[in-house]
Amino acid sequence: MPEAGSAAPPRALVRTLLRSGTPPEPAQPPDENSDLAAVGDATLARAARYWVVVPLTYRIAAFVKVFIGFAAANGKLGLGPVLAATVFAVAANTAAVAWVLRAGGLRHRITGRALALDLAVGVLLNFAVAATAPASVQPFAVDVSWTWLVGAVAMWAGTSGLPSALWLLVAAAPLRALLTLAGGLPLSDQLSVTRSIGCMVALAVAIVIAAGILILLGAGTRFAVDIGIRRGREAERRRTRRLMHDHVLQTLEALAISAPGDDTHAVSRLSEVRSVAKAEAAEIRRQITEPVPSGTTRGFAVELADVATEMARDGLRTQLVAADFADDHKLSQDRRTAMCEAVREALRNTVKHSGTKQVVLRVEERDGGIAVVARDQGHGFDVHDRPPGFGITQSIKARLAEVGGHGTVDSQPGRGTRVTMWVPG
Structure with a gap:
């Protein structure tokens, strides 16, 4: 039976992360009396502030990659709207990464609004590309702008859990069909169907990868906290042993040393013993009870x-x-x-x-x-x-x-x- 206050089993932690995403930060930070689970959850919440940096950085690199592929395959045809979407996406995501890092991560209280805004921007960007790209390359052009939604789904999977990401995956199917219609193509267009399947697979892969990263983040954080607490306890044991050695043991050894004339100077010897014992008792009490000073003059x-x-x-x-x-x-x-x-x-x-x-x-x-x-x-x-x-x-x-x-x-x-x-x- 696990001890009271111990950390949640790894399987329970994994299920919680996959179901609900990363936990919010506690209202009160853990102190020295908190159990391992509380410390681990608080540490995981602080680390999760930076979760969105991963899909944001992915977008920056992926947009450049898919744009190069589009330009190489189609030349100047449809290059204008795709280039504009790529420039906007790279600039917006770079600014978002800089803001998250400067702000100390994405706070949980604004995560929902931030992700909703991000998803709305991604949907509008896809409709803009789908409506302006030439019909002959429209499915390929949408492939480029779809990169934004791949990152968005990964964000939702990490912050809100797999159920939210799966709902987005389901909603992505009619969205992809609407994008085809926005470009003036029939839903039966073979190229559009093929590229739509590819877009849906990309979202599914993003969810799987996000789940894997989420599990590693949770397990790694809990493991690191566990190691830190173990090392802290070992350091405290070493401190206690030093306290016993450097003060208690030294004092007892000093008192055990017989000085010449102990029989004839019993009063002075007793006074000396009391003085030493009193001084060491005061020093031990100070080290046990007083807080560590932050500075000294x-x-x-x-x-x-x-x-x-x-x-x-x-x-x-x-x-x-x-x-x-x-x-x-x-x-x-x-x-x-x-x-x-x-x-x-x-x-x-x-x-x-x-x-x-x-x-x-x-x-x-x-x-x-x-x-x-x-x-x-x-x-x-x-x-x-x-x-x-x-x-x-x-x-x-x-x-x-x-x-x-x-x-x-x-x-x-x-x-x-x-x-x-x-x-x-």
Whole structure:
């Protein structure tokens, strides 16, 4: 049994799209509490705004193609009305594509009126060509103007579903007969009958293709949303693990370290434990409850100085070198946060593993971004023999990679460790 709030089965989604076309946008956009179906439908509705661009673009190319074919087969005979129809169609559809793209797609509330107007223009264009083209080439001339109706049927199939498109297909048969009569030809004219069948087949093919594109659009959108939600959940799990590692676990390890004179300085040690626990509890509460800030007026170097000051309570002396760094607030808030958290983890590793209480922290502009290098002269280690732990792989490398950056660790036994962290500007 599917879980409550899960996405509709693929077959149900396909049936809905074919029956009703693309869904309208919801009155209220989905939020973080919305289920997969709501998010998928809203995303599909936004993508469907641009559905009409496909048949409009088809018309532009198809009108040019069929006009060239008509001119090659008939020469100058009937060229005037067919050329005028082609020029009008190419110009009108080009303007329509430009308008749809500039307006951010065709909104659902005006789709019905827009498609009705488009269909009316197509019918009038066909009657104009049928009435003005010479009788000997009239069926071929109508073939050219019929291209407009092929695109119109595809639009209706995509926005209103297959029933609407099938009704138009049925109505197209008497319309094609009226076009034959408008040109002064009898309905029994063999050439007109042959070309009429070809026009009806073109409409049927357009409906089939539109249905296929509609299915791919719906299934592709739902698949993309599903992947996005899965990745979002995985990112949230990584964030939770980092929060546990970078704050809770680090605090517990710091509290577990016995300091000299614990028995004789129990009061001061207890006070220190309380201070550390209180500070970490406040930081965890802030990260859980506070919204992500959209911007900051503080310089990036100042934020790094705050991290260094925080680590001073663990006895680490940090020399911050930022003389050559022009802090002009280039970094986004996400990249600032990722960099500061990565630097904090690098400094904690220095405290825990290097055997030294001194580190140099250099910030500079490099390769179109911002680099921070943490260098100590501690014990060092062989990066080939000692696999990186969670702190390096997740709290530094993976965290920076999520914002487009990277982190590297260079170390040798007896020669200290250098951690280089970079994010694009």
